[in-house]
Amino acid sequence: MIRIIALTDAGQALGMRLQTLLPNSALHFKPKPFADTVQHFFREGDPLLFICATGIVMRTLAPVIESKLQDPPVLVLDELGRFVIPLLSGHEGGANQWGSEVAEAINAQLVMTTANAYLNPVYTLGMGCERDCPLEYLESLMLEAIETVGLQPDQIAGLYSIDIKADETHLIELAEKYQWPFMTYSADALKQVEPLLSTRSEYVFNTVGVYGVAESAALLGAQKLTHASPELCLNKIKNPKATCAVARAYQA
Incomplete structure (x- = not known):
């Protein structure tokens, strides 16, 4: 199950749009308790798509990150849907390819920060x-x-x-x-x-x-x-x- 996690009203609107585009996905708006919920999804191996700041994502996931060979793919989007950033498991977990597909679907810019970008x-x-x-x-x-x-x-x-x-x-x-x-x-x-x-x-x-x-x-x-x-x-x-x-x- 793809987990779409949004923290603002604009992010929720984008999340609702993405939910219609991504099969087998669920939107979670301001889930509580936030860290426990998100970390549970991560441990279960669910692909995560965050609509929020990257800093929030990294601070939340840091305690449960294990290995690029095991961790699920994680994407981060801004609330206006202008940029898609593959944050974790870019190659091995497929976040780069998934990010490319999401960016194409919503006409956003893919921001690659992995080694392949060079x-x-x-x-x-x-x-x-x-x-x-x-x-x-x-x-x-x-x-x-x-x-x-x-x-x-x-x-x-x-x-x-x-x-x-x-x-x-x-x-x-x-x-x-x-x-x-x-x-x-x-x-x-x-x-x-x-x-x-x-x-x-x-x-x-x-x-x-x-x-x-x-x-x-x-x-x-x-x-x-x-x-x-x-x-x-x-x-x-x-x-x-x-x-x-x-x-x-x-x-x-």
């Missing part, structure tokens, strides 16, 4: 499509995807898909138009990143042998380029003929 992000594009999908379907979806995450085409390191799309004419044309390398991977290779997928489609699995082409291809592409752990910065989006996802990994 590394170079490498962004990759994964796409799947119907056979002979027209270029306009691919290009419009690609532009929507990169605009959503605030990128420009020249920030994309490559276009990736599954090997049965290696001869897909308009995927090749799209990559050439934007001067991206176009690479494809076998279903077996794409299975390496299966645990990182946001959703799993049985239909896609029964058709091509993986649970999601766009996300898998983007993730594996980022991993191969950097030899680092990849993450999705845009879960799969789609139109009637294609799917698209954006992944990233960090390199020094």
